[in-house]
Amino acid sequence: MAKFDKPEDIKVIVATDCGSTTTKAILIEYTNGEYRLVSRGEAPTTVEAPFEDVTMGVLNAVAELEELTGRKILDENGKFISPANGKIGTDVYISTSSAGGGLQMMVAGVVRSMTAESAERAALGAGAIVMDVIASNDKRLPHEQIERIRHLRPDMILLSGGIDGGTTTHVVELAELIAAADPRPRLGSSYRLPVIYAGNKDAAEAVGKVLKDKVDLKTVDNLRPVLERENLGPAREEIHELFMEHVMAQAPGYKKLMSWTDAPIMPTPGAVGLIIQTIADQYNIEAIGVDIGGATTDVFSVFRPEGNKPVFNRTVSANLGMSYSISNVFAEATVPMVMRWVPFEMDERDLRNRVKNKMVRPTTIPQSLEELIFEQAIAKEALRLAFIQHKSFATTLKGVQQQRTIADAFEQKSSGDSIVNMLSLDMLIGSGGVLSHAPRRQQAAFMMIDAFLPEGITRLAVDSIFMMPQLGVLAEVQPKAATEVFEKDCLIHLGTCICPSGKSKKGGPVMKYSIELPDGTITGTLNHLEMKKFELGLGDDGLPLKAKAVLEPGKQFDLGAGKGVKVEVELNGGVVGIILDGRGRPFDLSTLAEKERVSYLKEWMKELDIYPAM
Amino acid sequence: MGHAYTPGLKVTSNYLIKKDRILPLKGEVKVRVGDKVQPDDVVAETHLPGNVVPLNVANILGLPPEDLEMAMSKKEGEAITEGEQIALKKSFIKYFNKACKATIDGSIESISHITGQVLQRGKPVPVQVKAYLRGEIVEVFPNEGVVVACHGAFVQGIFGIGGETYGNLRIAVSDNSTVLTDELITDDMAGQVIVGGSLVTADALEKAIKVKAKGIVVGGFDDKDLRDFLGYDIGVAITGSEDKGITLVVSEGFGKIDMAGKTFDLLKNHEGQMACINGATQIRAGVIRPEVVIPRVEQGHVEVSGPTEVMGLATGSPIRVIRHPYFGRLGKVTDLPSPLHKLESESKARVLEVEFEDGSKAIVPRANVEMIED
Numbered sequence: 008m009a010k011f012d013k014p015e016d017i018k019v020i021v022a023t024d025c026g027s028t029t030t031k032a033i034l035i036e037y038t039n040g041e042y043r044l045v046s047r048g049e050a051p052t053t054v055e056a057p058f059e060d061v062t063m064g065v066l067n068a069v070a071e072l073e074e075l076t077g078r079k080i081l082d083e084n085g086k087f088i089s090p091a092n093g094k095i096g097t098d099v100y101i102s103t104s105s106a107g108g109g110l111q112m113m114v115a116g117v118v119r120s121m122t123a124e125s126a127e128r129a130a131l132g133a134g135a136i137v138m139d140v141i142a143s144n145d146k147r148l149p150h151e152q153i154e155r156i157r158h159l160r161p162d163m164i165l166l167s168g169g170i171d172g173g174t175t176t177h178v179v180e181l182a183e184l185i186a187a188a189d190p191r192p193r194l195g196s197s198y199r200l201p202v203i204y205a206g207n208k209d210a211a212e213a214v215g216k217v218l219k220d221k222v223d224l225k226t227v228d229n230l231r232p233v234l235e236r237e238n239l240g241p242a243r244e245e246i247h248e249l250f251m252e253h254v255m256a257q258a259p260g261y262k263k264l265m266s267w268t269d270a271p272i273m274p275t276p277g278a279v280g281l282i283i284q285t286i287a288d289q290y291n292i293e294a295i296g297v298d299i300g301g302a303t304t305d306v307f308s309v310f311r312p313e314g315n316k317p318v319f320n321r322t323v324s325a326n327l328g329m330s331y332s333i334s335n336v337f338a339e340a341t342v343p344m345v346m347r348w349v350p351f352e353m354d355e356r357d358l359r360n361r362v363k364n365k366m367v368r369p370t371t372i373p374q375s376l377e378e379l380i381f382e383q384a385i386a387k388e389a390l391r392l393a394f395i396q397h398k399s400f401a402t403t404l405k406g407v408q409q410q411r412t413i414a415d416a417f418e419q420k421s422s423g424d425s426i427v428n429m430l431s432l433d434m435l436i437g438s439g440g441v442l443s444h445a446p447r448r449q450q451a452a453f454m455m456i457d458a459f460l461p462e463g464i465t466r467l468a469v470d471s472i473f474m475m476p477q478l479g480v481l482a483e484v485q486p487k488a489a490t491e492v493f494e495k496d497c498l499i500h501l502g503t504c505i506c507p508s509g510k511s512k513k514g515g516p517v518m519k520y521s522i523e524l525p526d527g528t529i530t531g532t533l534n535h536l537e538m539k540k541f542e543l544g545l546g547d548d549g550l551p552l553k554a555k556a557v558l559e560p561g562k563q564f565d566l567g568a569g570k571g572v573k574v575e576v577e578l579n580g581g582v583v584g585i586i587l588d589g590r591g592r593p594f595d596l597s598t599l600a601e602k603e604r605v606s607y608l609k610e611w612m613k614e615l616d617i618y619p620a621m
Numbered sequence: 622m623g624h625a626y627t628p629g630l631k632v633t634s635n636y637l638i639k640k641d642r643i644l645p646l647k648g649e650v651k652v653r654v655g656d657k658v659q660p661d662d663v664v665a666e667t668h669l670p671g672n673v674v675p676l677n678v679a680n681i682l683g684l685p686p687e688d689l690e691m692a693m694s695k696k697e698g699e700a701i702t703e704g705e706q707i708a709l710k711k712s713f714i715k716y717f718n719k720a721c722k723a724t725i726d727g728s729i730e731s732i733s734h735i736t737g738q739v740l741q742r743g744k745p746v747p748v749q750v751k752a753y754l755r756g757e758i759v760e761v762f763p764n765e766g767v768v769v770a771c772h773g774a775f776v777q778g779i780f781g782i783g784g785e786t787y788g789n790l791r792i793a794v795s796d797n798s799t800v801l802t803d804e805l806i807t808d809d810m811a812g813q814v815i816v817g818g819s820l821v822t823a824d825a826l827e828k829a830i831k832v833k834a835k836g837i838v839v840g841g842f843d844d845k846d847l848r849d850f851l852g853y854d855i856g857v858a859i860t861g862s863e864d865k866g867i868t869l870v871v872s873e874g875f876g877k878i879d880m881a882g883k884t885f886d887l888l889k890n891h892e893g894q895m896a897c898i899n900g901a902t903q904i905r906a907g908v909i910r911p912e913v914v915i916p917r918v919e920q921g922h923v924e925v926s927g928p929t930e931v932m933g934l935a936t937g938s939p940i941r942v943i944r945h946p947y948f949g950r951l952g953k954v955t956d957l958p959s960p961l962h963k964l965e966s967e968s969k970a971r972v973l974e975v976e977f978e979d980g981s982k983a984i985v986p987r988a989n990v991e992m993i994e995d
Contacts, residue, residue: 149675176686179735187673187730187740213735302857326856331904335856359844360876361945366858367780367874369904371944371989372968378945379966446967619967 022477060260134277169207278479299439330369390458502581507564543580629992643766671743679737686737781900781911783868788835797885840880861901
C-alpha cells in the first residue's frame with residue numbers, strides 16, 4: 008500500500024472494525040477542505056466456521072461501500088487499490104478487531120491495590136478484557152490461584168510486582184505460580200503463551216529463569232517503577248505488539264488482513280480509548296465515554312486531577328449489558344432500583360420472567376411503550392453500576408505517601424481518591440444500541456443524565472453508528488481526519504445539561520438563568536426538582552449552535568465556580584437542546600415518597616418530551 | 622438485514638444428531654469407527670495433571686531459601702506420599718532436627734532457591750468421556766476424541782440446567798397446557814425423564830429429585846423458582862454444570878407458557894423410549910441450547926450426510942412470538958412488508974404480520990419471532 012510522507016497527503020481512507028458479529032466499513036474523503044464520512048457498509052463477520060477467514064467479511068463490507076458510493080476500492084483480485092486516483096482506490100486502509108472474543112488477559116501483581124491495579128490499568132487501557140487479577144494478597148491460597156490460572160486460558164498474561172529495587176521474592180513467587188499452572192493459550196496449542204514481565208527490574212533475571220522454558224516471556228520497563236508514578240506505556244505497547252503477533256495471527260484470516268492494513272490492527276476498545284484521549288487532548292477538555300453493549304459496558308474517561316496532565320482510564324464491566332447480561336444487571340441493581348425509573352406498576356414475578364426471556368433471546372426489541380420504558384430503566388441502572396465501578400478504579404495512585412500540611416487536614420484527601428470529578432467534566436459521550444438507537448434522542452440524554460448524574464455544565468452526545476473504533480486507529484495515522492469526522496459525523500450532539508450541584512432542604516429556587524437563544528433571550532428561575540428543556544439545535548455545518556448564558560446558582564448550589572457563584576458561559580446546542588436539571592446533587596430518586604416519585608417522573612418525562620403521551 | 626429474526630429451535634422427529642466427544646487434553650480413544658455405543662460407554666479417557674500444592678519449606682524449616690536445596694531429601698520429579706519427609710534441617714543435637722513433610726500424594730514439581738517454595742504436584746486425575754447418546758462412532762480424532770451419531774427425534778429447548786443424562790420418557794400431564802405439580806410426580810418415575818406441560822412448579826422439581834427422576838422437560842419455568850432452587854440468580858446464561866441431581870430442559874421460556882403442541886406430541890409419541898438430555902445452555906459466543914435426543918431403537922448403519930439448508934422466513938412459515946405483548950403465542954406468517962414500520966415504542970423495525978391460532982392477526986417486529994423449524 009502507498010506510503011505517505013505527510014498525513015495531509017492522505018485524502019481517501021477506508022477503515023473497518025471486525026466485531027464479533029458484524030464487520031463495519033467506513034469511507035472518509037477529503038473534500039471542500041475537510042474530512043467527512045462518505046458512507047458506511049456492513050457485512051457479517053466471517054471468523055467462525057464455515058468461512059473461517061475474517062477477510063471475507065471485510066471484503067463484503069467494503070464491497071457494500073463500493074456499491075453505495077460508486078468508488079472502486081478493490082481490484083479484480085479483491086485487493087485494495089492504492090493510492091487513490093479520482094473515484095478509484097484508497098490512500099489508507101486501517102482496521103480494528105474484537106472478533107473471537109477480543110483480547111483476553113490475566114494480570115498479576117504483588118499488592119492488589121498497587122502494582123496489580125497498575126497492571127490492570129495497563130491491560131484495560133490496551134483494550135483487553137481482564138479475566139482475573141492475581142495478587143500475593145488477594146486472599147486466595149496459592150493452589151487456588153494456580154487452579155484459576157490453569158482454568159482461565161487467557162491470550163496473554165501481564166506480570167508486574169515490586170517497585171524497582173523493591174521486593175523480588177513475591178514477584179518470583181508469582182512467576183512460580185504461573186510456571187506451575189503451565190497455562191495454555193486460548194487459541195491453538197501450537198505456540199507458547201505470551202507473558203509480559205513489567206515488574207521490579209531486579210527480579211527480571213530470576214523471573215526469566217523460572218518462566219523461560221514454559222512461556223514466551225517478554226520483559227519491558229517496570230510499570231510502577233516508584234510508588235508515586237505509573238509507567239504504563241511500555242507494557243501497553245508490548246500488549247499491542249503481542250496482540251498482533253500472537254492473538255491476531257492465530258485467528259483465521261488475520262495474517263492476510265494484517266498484510267493489508269497501513270497501521271497495526273488494534274483491539275476495538277483500545278481504539279475507542281485512543282479517540283477519546285485524542286479529543287480530550289485536542290480540545291483540552293475532560294470527557295467520559297461509555298459503550299453499553301449486550302454483554303459488557305465499557306467506560307472511558309480522561310480527567311486532569313493535577314491541573315493539566317490528562318489521566319486516561321478505562322473499565323470494563325464484564326457482566327453489565329442489555330441482552331446477554333441483562334439478568335445480571337437486574338440482579339445487581341435490585342428490583343426497586345430499576346423500578347424507581349418506571350412511572351407505573353408492574354408485577355415483579357412477571358418482570359423477572361421478562362428479563363430472563365430477554366436474556367435467553369437477546370436479539371428481541373421492545374415493541375410496546377411499556378417495554379421500552381422498562382428496558383431504558385434497566386439501561387440507567389447498568390450505566391450507573393458501570394460508572395460506580397469506573398469511579399472506584401479511576402483513582403489517584405494508592406500506597407503513595409503524602410506530605411500533609413494543616414490545610415490538607417480539612418480536605419481529607421488521601422491516596423486512592425477517585426479522580427472523576429463531575430463538576431469539571433466537559434463532555435459525556437454515549438454509545439451502544441440502547442443509547443444510539445433510542446427512538447427519541449431525548450431518551451438517550453435522559454438515560455445518561457439519570458445514570459451519570461452530571462453536575463455543573465456538561466455537553467451530551469451519542470455515537471451515531473459506532474465508528475469510534477475506526478477513528479481511534481485513524482487518529483494514529485491522520486489525527487486531523489479523525490477529529491474532524493468525530494465532531495461532524497460520528498457524534499450526534501444532543502446538547503448541554505446544566506445541573507447545579509448541591510442540596511436544598513427547603514426546596515424553592517435552585518438557579519436563575521438568562522439564555523440568549525436564537526429566537527430571543529429567555530430568563531427564569533429553575534426550582535428544586537424541576538427540569539426544563541429549551542431548543543438550541545445544530546447549524547448547517549452539523550455543529551452545535553451556541554448561546555450565551557448567565558447562570559446564577561442559589562447559595563447552596565455550585566456550577567463549577569463555587570457555591571452561589573454566577574457564571575457566564577457559551578452553551579452548545581444539539582438535537583435535544585439545553586436541559587436544566589433542578590434536582591440537585593447528590594440526587595436519589597428512591598428517597599421520594601411513592602406518589603411524589605411517580606408524579607415527578609411523569610412531569611420530567613412530559614417536560615423533556617421523552618415518551619409519546621402515556 | 623435479511624435475517625432479522627431469531628433462527629428457530631429445532632423440533633423434529635427424524636434428524637441426524639452428531640456429537641463431538643472430545644477430551645480436555647490428549648489421551649486415549651477407546652472405540653473405533655463403526656462401534657455401536659450406549660450412553661454410559663466410555664469412548665475416550667485421559668489423565669489431567671494433578672493439582673499443585675505449594676509448600677514454603679524454607680519458612681517451615683527456618684532456612685534461607687538459598688540453603689533449601691541441601692536440606693531437601695526429595696529432588697524434583699521424585700514421587701512423594703502424604704506425611705513423607707521431603708526436607709530435613711539437621712542440628713548438632715538430633716532432637717532438634719526439624720523435618721518438613723509432604724502434604725499430598727504425588728511428586729515434587731519444583732524447588733525454588735529464591736522463594737524457598739516447593740511445589741508438590743498431586744497424582745494425575747483420570748477423566749473419562751462417555752458416549753452420551755445411543756448410537757455409532759462415525760469419526761475418531763486420534764488421541765483427542767470421537768464423533769457419536771444417531772438418527773432419532775430431536776428437540777432443542779430455550780434454557781436448561783444440569784448436564785448430560787438419560788432415561789425413559791414419561792408423560793406426566795394430560796396435555797401441553799397442564800402445569801406439572803408435585804402431585805403428578807410418583808415414585809415409579811425413578812430414573813425417568815418426565816415431560817410436563819406449561820410450567821413446572823418448584824415443589825414438583827423437588828419431588829422429582831426426591832423420587833430420583835433423571836430429568837424434566839417442560840414448557841416454562843418461573844424465574845423466582847429457579848432462583849430459589851439454585852440458591853442464586855443466574856446473571857449470564859451459561860449453565861450445565863449445576864449439580865442438583867436433575868437436569869431441566871425448558872422448551873419455551875420463563876413463566877407459564879404452553880409447550881408447543883408439536884413438541885408435546887413428539888415427546889408423547891416416544892413415551893417409554895430412551896431420551897438423552899442435556900440442560901447446558903450458553904447464549905454468547907457459539908450458542909448452545911439444551912436438548913432432548915431420542916435415538917431410534919433400530920439404528921442400523923448411520924449415514925452421515927451434509928448439513929441441511931436453513932430456510933429463511935416466508936409467508937406461511939410457522940412462528941412463535943418471543944417477546945411481549947404476544948409472548949409465547951404461535952401462528953403463521955401472513956405478510957412480510959419490507960418498509961420499516963414504526964412500533965408503539967416508536968422504534969422503527971422490520972415487521973411481519975402474523976395470524977395466530979385463534980385467527981386473530983397482529984404486527985410484530987421480525988426480531989421478536991422465532992421460526993419453528995423442522
